Amino acid sequence: MNQPLPQLAVSQHVFTQLLSSTRRGARLARLLGVTQLRSWGAPQDLTERAEIVVAELAANAVLHGCVPGRSFRLTLTFDASPGRLRVDVTDARGERLPRFPHEFPHEDAASGALHTGGRGLALVAALSDRWETVPHPPSGKTVRVELTSVSRG
DSSP: OOOOOOOOOOOEEEEEEEEOSSHHHHHHHHHHHHHHHHHTTOOHHHHHHHHHHHHHHHHHHHHHSOOTTOOEEEEEEEETTTTEEEEEEEESOTTSOOOOGGGSOSBOTTTOOBOOSSOHHHHHHHHSSEEEEEEETTTEEEEEEEEEOSSOO
16 A cells, blocks of 8 residues: 655755855855756756856955855755756855945046956846845845746756
8 A cells, every 4th residue: 555655856956065265265166066057957058157156256255255264155056947046155244245236436537547346246247137135144144146047958
């Protein structure tokens, strides 16, 4: 009478990793993210966009979110059936929220000097379906990005 239960295919995958708040940690976040997405069979277009997003968010976590002795966390949540990926990068500096890309001055009006920073979040916004910043108690923040594959598999 005992019948085996049908096995459902797992369509959601989760990867999370703490990384040192260093340039090396940011580079490792990008490499681990790409490796994990490929192992899950994520579509190429999604993997390529995610690589850029992870690189930008990890670099920002190291540059702007670093607290000595504290790591940052990369979390990837991939739902294969709709081809949807959520990228979360959590750092320890909740009081330093990222500014939206339109808030960055691209040129200093007084001196005419062109600013060299501040374009990473504009790139993230252009590549993603949506992004937001959410508090990570007790004192951190998570920058969350959602991406959807155009090829859906």
